[in-house]
Amino acid sequence: MHAAQGAVVDAALQAASQPAFNQPSKLFPQLFRNCGEGERITVLNIGKATPGTGDYFSQFACKVHFKDLYSDPVMRLLESSDEDLDLKLEFSALFDFAAGSKFDVCLFWDFLNFLNAPALRAFSAALRPYIHHGTRCHGFGVHNVGTRLRNQQFSIASADGFHVRDRQEPPLRFYPHAQTELYELLGHLDIDHGILLPDGKVEFLLKTVF
Amino acid sequence: MFDKHKSDRQEGHQSNSPESAKDRATGETSASFKPGKTGTIGPGITIIGDISGDENLIIEGTVEGRIDLGTHEVTIGKTGRLKADVVAKSVRIDGSLEGDIIGNDRVLISRRGTVEGNIVAPRLILEDGAIFRGSVEMTPSPPEKKEAPRSVQKPPVAPSEPLKTTKPVAVDHGRKEAGFATKGG
Numbered sequence: 001m002h003a004a005q006g007a008v009v010d011a012a013l014q015a016a017s018q019p020a021f022n023q024p025s026k027l028f029p030q031l032f033r034n035c036g037e038g039e040r041i042t043v044l045n046i047g048k049a050t051p052g053t054g055d056y057f058s059q060f061a062c063k064v065h066f067k068d069l070y071s072d073p074v075m076r077l078l079e080s081s082d083e084d085l086d087l088k089l090e091f092s093a094l095f096d097f098a099a100g101s102k103f104d105v106c107l108f109w110d111f112l113n114f115l116n117a118p119a120l121r122a123f124s125a126a127l128r129p130y131i132h133h134g135t136r137c138h139g140f141g142v143h144n145v146g147t148r149l150r151n152q153q154f155s156i157a158s159a160d161g162f163h164v165r166d167r168q169e170p171p172l173r174f175y176p177h178a179q180t181e182l183y184e185l186l187g188h189l190d191i192d193h194g195i196l197l198p199d200g201k202v203e204f205l206l207k208t209v210f
Numbered sequence: 211m212f213d214k215h216k217s218d219r220q221e222g223h224q225s226n227s228p229e230s231a232k233d234r235a236t237g238e239t240s241a242s243f244k245p246g247k248t249g250t251i252g253p254g255i256t257i258i259g260d261i262s263g264d265e266n267l268i269i270e271g272t273v274e275g276r277i278d279l280g281t282h283e284v285t286i287g288k289t290g291r292l293k294a295d296v297v298a299k300s301v302r303i304d305g306s307l308e309g310d311i312i313g314n315d316r317v318l319i320s321r322r323g324t325v326e327g328n329i330v331a332p333r334l335i336l337e338d339g340a341i342f343r344g345s346v347e348m349t350p351s352p353p354e355k356k357e358a359p360r361s362v363q364k365p366p367v368a369p370s371e372p373l374k375t376t377k378p379v380a381v382d383h384g385r386k387e388a389g390f391a392t393k394g395g
Contacts, residue, residue: 049342051335058333058348065345
């Protein structure tokens with residue numbers, strides 16, 4: 001199976017459930033450096049609203065948008081027929097934020113791995129109006145395209161760590177992107193830092209390049 | 211005395227235990243508000259329109275409209291279904307709500323609760339399993355953490371009196387309500 005055409009996450013890997021755990025993040029301190037510095041920050045969290053993430057941001061003057069794109073119907077459409085979809089339009093419709101909204105922090109978690117190349121490009125383009133030159137984004141990629149990610153859900157555990165647990169929902173089709181490909185597809189976002197994690201994930205800190 | 215009652219109610223809110231057999235028998239909700247202080251909209255009731263008042267409210271029925279109980283608590287029970295904007299001191303959701311919430315103190319979405327809308331509150335508490343789609347605007351509440359802000363409050367209410375006893379509390383409520391009025395979007 002070609003990685004570029006997408007691959008269903010290895011069933012055996014997903015079958016064995018794993019207890020929830022916390023994992024330290026060396027990138028969170030940079031990501032959250034402006035939290036609590038007086039200015040109200042605006043956050044985009046791709047994924048479910050979780051107790052940990054809600055708790056963490058309760059400490060600060062902030063506005064957090066929770067967008068659970070993982071379970072949005074558009075993701076199932078991507079799996080079935082990505083030929084006729086106007087992806088930019090689909091993602092723009094999902095990003096129904098108030099005009100003028102700008103995110104200071106974007107939490108992608110592992111969402112980018114579930115978008116094929118055209119979808120990732122469309123996602124990035126749809127996000128463009130809502131980010132500014134100081135926006136910092138966080139996400140997970142893979143060290144190499146042979147890596148398979150577990151079907152997991154992430155949330156913030158603390159200022160320097162995140163919480164990981166198995167996702168309840170069935171896994172989405174997996175599109176691993178090499179870092180060079182990711183760099184090209186994200187367009188106005190660039191990888192500022194990347195840290196290899198023990199399970200073959202790479203934790204990214206992204207910055208804008210405009 | 212009031213504080214005692216209040217803390218009883220809050221404990222009742224936070225205990226997420228299933229309703230007791232007595233509750234089932236009496237048709238009361240799992241939320242343990244004190245009778246007389248709390249109104250209840252039963253599961254068989256549908257209200258289309260606005261609700262305002264001066265006591266706490268438990269909603270087990272269906273409401274479409276707007277609920278404004280500024281300094282009181284609203285509990286949407288597990289059978290409660292709302293298409294409404296809610297303004298209250300604190301809001302707990304065990305059922306489902308489609309609309310915006312302004313919680314002067316806090317908003318809690320329990321493990322059974324579903325909210326689709328935008329929330330403005332000093333604090334949002336999500337229990338594991340809660341479903342929330344929307345945005346939350348949070349400003350941590352200074353009075354809960356520190357006494358210091360009270361010194362700033364003395365001119366509006368008691369300019370001639372030094373800070374003491376219950377005055378600052380009264381000011382506190384006023385200030386919060388002022389905050390409400392200006393929130394909006």
